[in-house]
Amino acid sequence: MLKLENICKTFNPGTVNESTLFTNFNLQVKKGEFISVIGSNGSGKTTILNIICGTIPLDSGNILVQGQNINKLKEYQRSKFIGRVFQDPAKGTCPSMTILQNMAMADNKGKPFNLTGGINKKRISFYQEQLSRLKLGLEDKLHVKVGALSGGQRQAMALLMSTMTPLDFLILDEHTAALDPKTSEIIMELTDEIVREKQLTALMVSHNLRHAVEYGNRMIMMHQGGIVLDYDAQKKKQTRVDDILGIFNEISIECGN
Amino acid sequence: MIDILIGILEQGFIYGILALGVYITYSILDFPDLSVDGTFPMGAAVAAIMIVNGMNPWLALVVAFAAGSAAGLVTGLIHVKGKVRDLLSGIITMTALYSVNIHIADGKSNLAIFTGETIFNSGIAAMLPEVLQPYRALIISAVLIIICKLVMDWYLNTKSGFLLFAAGDNQQVVTALAEDHGKVKIMGLILANGLVALSGAVLCQHQRFFDVSMGPGSVVLGLAAVIMGMKLFSNFGFVKGTTAAIAGAILYKACYAGAIALGMEAIDMKLITAILFLVVLMFNTGNGKKKGGQPHA
Ligand SMILES: Nc1ncnc2c1ncn2[C@@H]1O[C@H](COP(=O)(O)OP(=O)(O)OP(=O)(O)O)[C@@H](O)[C@H]1O
Numbered sequence: 028m029l030k031l032e033n034i035c036k037t038f039n040p041g042t043v044n045e046s047t048l049f050t051n052f053n054l055q056v057k058k059g060e061f062i063s064v065i066g067s068n069g070s071g072k073t074t075i076l077n078i079i080c081g082t083i084p085l086d087s088g089n090i091l092v093q094g095q096n097i098n099k100l101k102e103y104q105r106s107k108f109i110g111r112v113f114q115d116p117a118k119g120t121c122p123s124m125t126i127l128q129n130m131a132m133a134d135n136k137g138k139p140f141n142l143t144g145g146i147n148k149k150r151i152s153f154y155q156e157q158l159s160r161l162k163l164g165l166e167d168k169l170h171v172k173v174g175a176l177s178g179g180q181r182q183a184m185a186l187l188m189s190t191m192t193p194l195d196f197l198i199l200d201e202h203t204a205a206l207d208p209k210t211s212e213i214i215m216e217l218t219d220e221i222v223r224e225k226q227l228t229a230l231m232v233s234h235n236l237r238h239a240v241e242y243g244n245r246m247i248m249m250h251q252g253g254i255v256l257d258y259d260a261q262k263k264k265q266t267r268v269d270d271i272l273g274i275f276n277e278i279s280i281e282c283g284n
Numbered sequence: 285m286i287d288i289l290i291g292i293l294e295q296g297f298i299y300g301i302l303a304l305g306v307y308i309t310y311s312i313l314d315f316p317d318l319s320v321d322g323t324f325p326m327g328a329a330v331a332a333i334m335i336v337n338g339m340n341p342w343l344a345l346v347v348a349f350a351a352g353s354a355a356g357l358v359t360g361l362i363h364v365k366g367k368v369r370d371l372l373s374g375i376i377t378m379t380a381l382y383s384v385n386i387h388i389a390d391g392k393s394n395l396a397i398f399t400g401e402t403i404f405n406s407g408i409a410a411m412l413p414e415v416l417q418p419y420r421a422l423i424i425s426a427v428l429i430i431i432c433k434l435v436m437d438w439y440l441n442t443k444s445g446f447l448l449f450a451a452g453d454n455q456q457v458v459t460a461l462a463e464d465h466g467k468v469k470i471m472g473l474i475l476a477n478g479l480v481a482l483s484g485a486v487l488c489q490h491q492r493f494f495d496v497s498m499g500p501g502s503v504v505l506g507l508a509a510v511i512m513g514m515k516l517f518s519n520f521g522f523v524k525g526t527t528a529a530i531a532g533a534i535l536y537k538a539c540y541a542g543a544i545a546l547g548m549e550a551i552d553m554k555l556i557t558a559i560l561f562l563v564v565l566m567f568n569t570g571n572g573k574k575k576g577g578q579p580h581a
Pocket residue numbers: 038039046048066067068069070071072073074075
């Protein structure tokens with residue numbers, strides 16, 4: 028489904044700040060895999076997601092989706108089949124537009140944004156139904172501006188919006204990190220529900236080891252631009268948070284810190 | 285007194301079209317577009333030269349709109365494709381237009397319309413009943429601003445209009461919707477500068493001359509109108525941004541007329557403009573740059 032081949036990435040090449048993060052990084056993701064990605068700060072998790080989404084260019088290597096090379100596609104073109112939720116809840120919604128307007132835009136993804144009415148009244152009940160799944164009461168606040176919502180509410184909307192239309196990949200970068208424990212659980216469960224229901228292929232970066240272990244059917248750990256651990260569904264089932272913590276410590280000791 | 289009031293309304297309606305353009309770039313797109321100082325006189329130059337050559341005054345408005353749109357496209361391309369900062373992109377276009385506008389006006393930096401039909405003295409205006417004839421400029425300018433406002437309100441509620449709001453609000457969302465936010469910005473600049481040039485063309489027909497010095501101060505006037513309108517009406521959630529921008533333009537022109545009545549002279553025009561803008565900005569502090577963008581469902 029998704030194949031990263033010999034990805035190389037060096038930041039600030041030719042300057043004193045030159046730093047090589049990836050040399051010949053490889054990763055293969057099969058359809059229907061829900062991969063939790065863990066790893067210490069600066070290990071390259073966000074960067075690899077950015078490379079997949081086209082937010083930053085790669086130096087060399089190939090990104091293949093269903094055998095097709097997507098290296099040349101711009102970020103917005105890749106959005107056609109990739110949905111993404113960021114750590115920052117502000118990134119996924121338009122604050123000065125209403126909930127209804129935001130939902131209507133998300134609903135139109137992949138279709139032309141032409142001169143027909145921005146809101147299709149017939150779809151409103153569908154939006155309300157979707158919003159009611161969040162159990163945040165947003166379905167009764169259709170005309171409230173998203174900027175007036177809390178971070179958790181906005182993140183829940185961002186998740187709904189990014190998965191409203193058919194997509195191949197869902198990319199989640201610490202999407203529950205800015206939320207309180209309870210909201211974080213709600214969003215995580217909703218994520219799992221949506222991924223199952225739509226049979227999505229997903230990559231989820233998380234520092235919440237419990238989430239990483241509990242959810243998904245594959246787990247990888249990254250360190251200094253490489254994959255140091257790759258558990259399949261079965262291995263993952265037998266793994267507990269403590270085991271992962273142990274591995275984390277081992278790696279840090281090996282690196283001498 | 286009533287004459288002064290009518291004058292203020294006429295000016296307010298005409299500059300209201302300019303304010304609608306500035307509303308798109310400043311309020312919706314969050315783009316400080318200085319090309320306005322070039323596209324406003326550009327519209328006037330186009331109208332003047334066409335009317336002097338005996339062409340249809342309404343056609344002159346259409347051509348002025350197209351010319352302004354083309355200039356907006358240039359600013360957009362410089363910014364998006366050339367990756368030049370927004371402020372500088374506008375300055376480049378504005379500077380280039382100074383020469384272009386003189387070329388349009390047949391190499392002259394000012395051009396008077398001595399004879400020739402304008403939208404204010406021919407066609408529909410001439411067909412108005414006798415009693416309304418004294419108010420024909422007011423009526424024509426009112427009709428124009430109402431049409432512009434209605435078309436814009438309609439557009440801002442389309443899918444394309446939503447995307448325009450999104451581009452100013454959060455570019456990441458536009459990208460996530462698989463749309464090129466650069467393109468959306470360019471589209472907004474095209475529309476905005478088309479309106480600005482249209483405003484210049486109407487003003488030119490009203491005052492019956494083009495002068496290249498009409499340019500400087502246009503953007504300030506537009507900004508003052510939009511900021512003032514937004515500030516005054518932001519308390520009323522139901523007032524649309526377009527309405528606020530037009531109301532701001534009328535109010536601005538009223539303040540301006542007040543300054544003239546207090547004895548300021550025509551040569552002090554830009555000074556008054558600058559001072560009024562300063563006053564508006566100072567009253568506007570506290571809530572900073574008011575994002576007034578809000579399409580109404
Ligand atoms: N734009 C950039 N310029 C220079 N270096 C960068 C840039 N982006 C990332 N890096 C470097 O690449 C490395 C990996 O960063 P990245 O953001 O991918 O880490 P991460 O695994 O997401 O970390 P975290 O858990 O803190 O989010 C870091 O050392 C960082 O300094």
